[in-house]
Amino acid sequence: MDVKKRMNLFYRYILMTASVFILIGIVILPLTSEEEQFFVLFSLIIGFIILLVLIYHMFENYVRPIRASINVTNELVKGNYNARTYVKPHGEAQQLSNAINVLARNLQEMSIQEKMQGSQWKTVMNNMESGLMLIDERGYVHLINRKFMQMFGKNSVDYIGFLYYDVLQDDAIHKVVQETFLYEEKMTGNITKSINGEKHYFEVVGAPVINDVKELKGAVLVFHDITDLKRVEEMRKDFVANVSHELKTPITSIRGFAETLLEDEMAEDEIKEQFLTIILKESTRLQSLVHDLLELSKIEKEEMKLSTKLIEVDEWLQSSLTLMEQQASNKSLQFIKEIKPNISFHGDPDRLQQVVLNLMYNAINYTAEEGSIFLRVDENDNEVIIEVEDTGIGIPEEARQRIFERFYRVDRARSRNTGGTGLGLAIVKHIVEVHQGTISVSSEMGKGSCFIVKIPKKW
Ligand SMILES: Nc1ncnc2c1ncn2[C@@H]1O[C@H](COP(=O)(O)OP(=O)(O)OP(=O)(O)O)[C@@H](O)[C@H]1O
Ligand SMILES: [Mg+2]
Structure with missing residues (x-):
């Protein structure tokens, strides 16, 4: 309450009291003798002053604090928990003001805690690796999380407030929701969805939301992406x-x-x-x-314990080269080596020899007679680069990624004739990867293929 209003109230009280005294004066004074009149007037003035002091005291100690408390309570009702009432160091209304201030403080703390919990819950919900949807008992969507939007697209405004079956078209999801409501138990189902042109598998888990008095209040749907597992x-x-x-x-x-x-x-x-x-x-x-x-x-199984050593490339390749030269000449293939001298790096020499031999055997096997095969070893600051190239039959584009899969062979009959099991490149890839390296392939049908292995020097 502002000062002006407060003073108005105070003056009103004084005005009322003064009127009462004037009235008493008007009634009593004509009834008294002249000597008594002075004494009565004096008594009335003294009485008025005493009453004035009393009113002031009452006003300061009761009316003002109570008015202030009412205002603060109104502010609290409006949700302004910062409001505090003025507390006099003493006086009877002090207890009330104190109690209101404690109440306001508690409310403020509770609201801070609630806000914090709300934001924690939001953070957890939006950082979950699973999609989440909350449906009420009438089937209206109340809440979805960020992952859900990533999975199903669109924004929260396109879901919240709508019936779940209007925003989710999948029959399997409808079934999960209906069964969750019907049996009031956890239910699961599977759906597939295409995201950015890729097929994804989802497991949908529906759990009933039941309140303290065992009433069904809705359902929570959780969507797990199980594509990798599949x-x-x-x-x-x-x-x-x-x-x-x-x-x-x-x-x-x-x-x-x-x-x-x-x-x-x-x-x-x-x-x-x-x-x-x-x-x-x-x-x-x-x-x-x-x-x-x-x-x-x-x-x-990662049982492969690498026995890492410093590999001096020239020396390390010596025995494989002799073997390769022999194999190549058996098939009248030209074997061209371009090995940069004095390269050295850390790795498992036997395993990496297996890589080179596998790639070289492939180059020899899948190149017709009179063709050429190349082995290049080079380095940059961070890695050693091993290239095995041939002028052979080439690998069709759609097979280029798949040749690293176990048993994958472009031409089963042909590979089997060469004694191949289709496991060579799978092994190569694994060895390269345990060395933290990469393997890639480029190829042109009928012209040849080139496998490039890059192994970091330090890993
Ligand atoms: N240099 C290459 N030129 C053409 N095709 C290739 C070449 N290297 C690999 N391929 C294709 O990739 C497939 C997989 O190769 P991978 O080495 O894994 O198996 P494989 O050679 O058939 O048998 P093995 O396990 O005995 O090596 C081969 O069957 C072949 O079709
Ligand atoms: Mg092979």
């Missing part, structure tokens, strides 16, 4: 199918020829030898398949 599951299934298939062929063949040999005792030595050769060849294939598989699983 991919791993599919890869595992593919892997098992591929391994079985790869093992089946040589085993069937070995068994078939062995049975024939046993049954046909009269068979000529020449045929026996032919069959035994096939059995030997197939069992060798089986052995290399099992060897590669074990190798791969060892690397994948």
Whole structure:
């Protein structure tokens, strides 16, 4: 209350009291004698002054603090928790003012805490790795988080306040919501969605929201992106199918020829030898398949302990080069080496030799006679660059990323003829990656391919 109003009230009280005294004076004075009149007037004036002091005292100690308290209470009602009332150091209204100030302080603390909790909850909700949607018992959307918008697009205004089935078209989601409401239990479902042209798999979990008196108040829907999990599951299934298939062929063949040999005792030595050769060849294939598989699983399980050393490239490549030269000349291939001298870096020499040999074998296998293969080793400040290039059949564009997958072969029949298992590049990629390096491929059909391996010098 401003000062002016307060003073007005004060003057009104004085005016009222003065009127009462004047009235008393008017009534009493004519009834008294002249000597008594002075005494009555004096008494009235003294009485008026005493009353004036009393009114002032009452005003200061009761009316003013109570008025101030009412104002503060009104401010608190409006939500202004900063409001405080004026507290006199003493006086009877002090307790009331004190209580109101304590109340205001508590309210302020509570509102700060509530705000903090609200913002913490918002932070958690918006940084969750899963999409979230809150639906009330009538099916209206009340809340969604940031991840949900990333998954399903659009903004919160396009969802909040709408019925869930109007904003989410998927039948599987409708089913989860309906069953959650019906059974009042956690329900799950799966949906697929295309995001930026990529197919994503989601698990939808619906949980009922039940209040203290066991009434259903709505449901929370949580969307988990399980695309990676699905991919791993599919890869595992593919892997098992591929391994079985790869093992089946040589085993069937070995068994078939062995049975024939046993049954046909009269068979000529020449045929026996032919069959035994096939059995030997197939069992060798089986052995290399099992060897590669074990190798791969060892690397994948991160059991592969690298024995890192300083590799002097010239010396390190010596034995592989001799082997390669021989293989290349068997196929009348030109072998061109461009190795920068005196390169050295840290790595596992045996494993990295495996990388070079695998790439070189591929280059030799997939290049027709009279072609050329190149081995280049270069370096920059941070990495060693190994390039294996050929003038062979090339790799079709759609296969370029897939050739690093286990068992993937562009031409199964051809690769099998060369004794390939389709595991070579998968192993190469793993070894390069445990060295924190990268491998890439460029190729032109019918012209040749080039594999580039980059290994950091320090890792
Ligand atoms: N230099 C290359 N030129 C053309 N195609 C290639 C080349 N290198 C790899 N490929 C293709 O990539 C596929 C996968 O190669 P990868 O080395 O993993 O298997 P593989 O050579 O068939 O068998 P292995 O496991 O015995 O090496 C090959 O089957 C082949 O189709
Ligand atoms: Mg190979």
